[in-house]
Amino acid sequence: MVYNVNLLTRTQLQIQPNNYLKKVRQGTEVPRREDMDKKPDSRSEVVLQGNEACARAAVYAGCRFFAGYPITPSTEIIELLSSEMQKAGGAFIQMEDEIGSACAIIGARWGGSRAMTATSGPGYTLMQEAIGFAAVTETPIVIVNVQRGGPSTGQPTLSSQQDIYQARYGSHGDYGIIVLSPSSVQEMYDFTIKAFDLAEQFRTPVILLADEVVGHMREKITVHTGDRNIKRPKQRFAVSPSVDFFNGANSLVEGQLHDDMGRRIGHLPNKSGEFIEKINRKISDNVGMIADITTYCMEDADAAIVAYGSVARPALNAVKRARGIKDDRILPKFRVVRDLVKRGVKETMKTDYSHLKVGLIKINTVWPFPEDLLRQAAENVHTVIVPEMNVGKYCREVERVLWDKNVVPMPKCGGNIHTPKEILEKILEEEGVDE
Amino acid sequence: MNKLYEKYIKTESLPTLFCPGCGNGIIQYAAIGAFEKLDSSGEIPSSDIACVSGIGCSSWIPCYFKLDVMHTMHGRALAFAEGLKLSRPEKKIVVFTGDGDCLAIGGNHLLHAAARNIDLTVVMVNNYIYGMTGGQKSPTTPKEAVTKTSPFGCIDEPIDGCRLVTSLGASYVARWTTAHPAQLEKAIAEGISHRGFSFIEVLSQCPVQAGKSVYGEKDPSKIMEGYKKNTYLFRGGEAKPDKDGRIPIGLLHRDDEAEEYLDKVEKKLKSQGLR
Numbered sequence: 001m002v003y004n005v006n007l008l009t010r011t012q013l014q015i016q017p018n019n020y021l022k023k024v025r026q027g028t029e030v031p032r033r034e035d036m037d038k039k040p041d042s043r044s045e046v047v048l049q050g051n052e053a054c055a056r057a058a059v060y061a062g063c064r065f066f067a068g069y070p071i072t073p074s075t076e077i078i079e080l081l082s083s084e085m086q087k088a089g090g091a092f093i094q095m096e097d098e099i100g101s102a103c104a105i106i107g108a109r110w111g112g113s114r115a116m117t118a119t120s121g122p123g124y125t126l127m128q129e130a131i132g133f134a135a136v137t138e139t140p141i142v143i144v145n146v147q148r149g150g151p152s153t154g155q156p157t158l159s160s161q162q163d164i165y166q167a168r169y170g171s172h173g174d175y176g177i178i179v180l181s182p183s184s185v186q187e188m189y190d191f192t193i194k195a196f197d198l199a200e201q202f203r204t205p206v207i208l209l210a211d212e213v214v215g216h217m218r219e220k221i222t223v224h225t226g227d228r229n230i231k232r233p234k235q236r237f238a239v240s241p242s243v244d245f246f247n248g249a250n251s252l253v254e255g256q257l258h259d260d261m262g263r264r265i266g267h268l269p270n271k272s273g274e275f276i277e278k279i280n281r282k283i284s285d286n287v288g289m290i291a292d293i294t295t296y297c298m299e300d301a302d303a304a305i306v307a308y309g310s311v312a313r314p315a316l317n318a319v320k321r322a323r324g325i326k327d328d329r330i331l332p333k334f335r336v337v338r339d340l341v342k343r344g345v346k347e348t349m350k351t352d353y354s355h356l357k358v359g360l361i362k363i364n365t366v367w368p369f370p371e372d373l374l375r376q377a378a379e380n381v382h383t384v385i386v387p388e389m390n391v392g393k394y395c396r397e398v399e400r401v402l403w404d405k406n407v408v409p410m411p412k413c414g415g416n417i418h419t420p421k422e423i424l425e426k427i428l429e430e431e432g433v434d435e
Numbered sequence: 436m437n438k439l440y441e442k443y444i445k446t447e448s449l450p451t452l453f454c455p456g457c458g459n460g461i462i463q464y465a466a467i468g469a470f471e472k473l474d475s476s477g478e479i480p481s482s483d484i485a486c487v488s489g490i491g492c493s494s495w496i497p498c499y500f501k502l503d504v505m506h507t508m509h510g511r512a513l514a515f516a517e518g519l520k521l522s523r524p525e526k527k528i529v530v531f532t533g534d535g536d537c538l539a540i541g542g543n544h545l546l547h548a549a550a551r552n553i554d555l556t557v558v559m560v561n562n563y564i565y566g567m568t569g570g571q572k573s574p575t576t577p578k579e580a581v582t583k584t585s586p587f588g589c590i591d592e593p594i595d596g597c598r599l600v601t602s603l604g605a606s607y608v609a610r611w612t613t614a615h616p617a618q619l620e621k622a623i624a625e626g627i628s629h630r631g632f633s634f635i636e637v638l639s640q641c642p643v644q645a646g647k648s649v650y651g652e653k654d655p656s657k658i659m660e661g662y663k664k665n666t667y668l669f670r671g672g673e674a675k676p677d678k679d680g681r682i683p684i685g686l687l688h689r690d691d692e693a694e695e696y697l698d699k700v701e702k703k704l705k706s707q708g709l710r
């Protein structure tokens with residue numbers, strides 16, 4: 001029989017990298033060939049498309065299995081990984097559908113390989129049952145959703161943020177989940193790596209909720225060029241700690257509610273209730289460790305824009321316009337105006353917004369909802385504008401937490417991103433013109 | 436307790452949830468017999484075997500095994516198994532599935548796994564009914580059978596899983612019944628050691644949710660007797676019911692030359708200088 005030797009040793013390496021490397025250093029184990037090839041970690045600057053950045057980051061993050069099914073606007077990820085995954089010693093398969101893709105990555109993760117799939121729109125809907133299975137079996141997987149407009153086939157080539165609630169509540173039943181929302185190509189790269197680490201740390205599926213704008217834009221970013229030394233976190237947060245397959249543990253991965261041994265408890269209301277509570281609380285009790293927001297010009301702000309994903313880009317531009325900030329250092333290589341011109345939006349900025357003390361709160365981890373961080377950041381403002389590319393969904397969460405503020409939804413559907421001017425006009429409307 | 440049971444069954448999880456007279460217990464015992472055959476001969480240690488199953492009574496068969504087991508989603512066992520196999524190509528994966536799980540909701544995965552000829556062993560328990568949900572028509576339910584969802588008699592042409600996967604490229608295909616436990620055990624062992632997609636259909640009984648209308652009998656032992664009477668040992672030709680309507684059993688198809696999926700992947704990567 002011919003076995004994939006490269007793949008084998010890689011997988012085994014992932015199981016016990018620390019012990020193994022220690023033994024290599026002590027000289028009690030001969031380093032395997034591909035470890036001698038291991039390049040030291042270093043960084044370089046490259047121009048990448050968002051989807052490409054995501055694929056590259058997955059390989060760096062130790063992902064060694066990718067299963068997918070092509071769909072716009074996420075297709076570049078499966079295309080790139082159809083060669084890169086195998087070059088890295090991992091495995092790739094184009095499955096017969098997205099249900100199969102989501103299931104295959106769960107299977108691969110129990111085999112010991114970090115695993116990912118990527119999709120959009122209808123494909124993401126098809127994955128929902130498997131996401132619930134990953135949540136209840138505490139399988140660390142990463143699912144990328146490069147959002148397009150829906151419902152149904154909807155708008156294959158245009159952007160949206162309509163899946164914000166599906167990302168949190170898409171599968172049936174109650175479970176906790178982590179969802180990251182990148183606003184730039186650099187964040188597509190960084191958040192992909194972070195997604196793998198959070199998935200392993202909290203033993204949970206993690207969704208990278210991107211959208212067509214960040215998926216398809218190109219920016220100069222910093223990437224890792226070497227190989228990563230992947231640490232295997234302790235299963236501190238797992239409700240039922242479990243061992244990868246083929247380690248002699250007789251693991252039982254069970255979709256029915258189960259005890260530590262994997263035995264079903266679904267027919268026992270008390271035990272089941274406890275299980276559900278734990279599976280939710282392992283995320284909700286640790287929001288402090290997971291939550292991540294970025295603020296700009298919030299120190300003296302009277303009004304805040306709360307935005308996530310690609311919409312944070314025009315939101316930041318709006319802040320800079322109002323504040324008279326010209327340099328690009330805040331969000332490097334900020335190109336939203338050019339993107340807008342490409343999309344046929346003609347922008348004139350004649351109105352004077354300079355009296356508006358506006359800041360931006362950019363939400364990086366959209367779920368679990370970063371309540372405390374948001375409250376702190378928005379403490380001194382009275383108006384909060386929430387632009388999003390959907391009918392106004394996430395603003396309900398913002399309203400719930402900032403109930404004592406003037407929270408103004410700013411929905412936009414159809415595929416065009418908000419313009420900085422639209423956002424500033426909205427603030428002007430709420431804050432009034434300086435007399 | 437039986438030695439084989441002690442070695443392969445998590446006795447603390449017993450009793451199983453199977454009803455008295457159910458065929459699943461016989462199949463479970465045949466499977467551990469097959470594991471033992473391979474383990475004791477040193478061919479495949481049982482620590483190199485993992486099981487994956489879908490949803491249905493038959494998918495509970497592996498949940499009591501002292502092995503690594505994944506009890507997954509209705510219809511999707513094969514997709515999970517393919518991911519597991521690709522991540523650990525050196526291991527052997529056995530999939531337990533039902534007629535509904537495998538041929539209805541999981542049909543698409545079956546088509547593609549068979550066409551890939553990926554090294555998995557599928558044990559499809561065909562009890563001609565949806566047992567777990569209480570006796571509704573399945574893709575194998577005989578025509579005219581009255582079930583909870585075919586009250587006027589089933590009108591759909593039943594699907595022959597063995598012929599289906601053979602036509603697609605599965606390289607080991609066998610059919611046995613719960614009345615042939617020794618042969619079944621041997622077939623499962625052969626299927627596991629065969630490199631390629633092995634598909635073993637087991638004609639089984641669900642005496643609780645299906646009876647006379649489906650099997651012509653209600654009593655489990657009579658149903659099994661029926662399986663002996665209404666089958667014939669296949670000796671080549673086309674694996675179809677004979678003129679008396681008897682169903683072929685035995686090894687229906689085997690091709691040891693057929694290239695296995697992971698081997699094909701390896702070959703491609705080598706040709707590209709990637710291995």
Ligand SMILES: Cc1ncc(C[n+]2csc(CCOP(=O)(O)OP(=O)(O)O)c2C)c(N)n1
Pocket residue numbers: 490491492493494509532533534535536537560562564565566567568573641
């Ligand atoms: C997506 C989904 N749809 C429906 C069900 C309900 N369901 C559970 S088992 C089953 C049928 C099982 O039939 P079969 O595969 O023949 O297994 P058996 O119980 O007969 O062994 C169905 C429809 C489910 N669990 N999941």
Ligand code: SF4
Pocket residue numbers: 452453454456457458459492493562566567640641642643644
């Ligand atoms: S319902 Fe039928 S298939 Fe299910 S355990 Fe009972 S007898 Fe077996």
Ligand SMILES: [Mg+2]
Pocket residue numbers: 491533534535560561562563564565566573
């Ligand atoms: Mg059945």
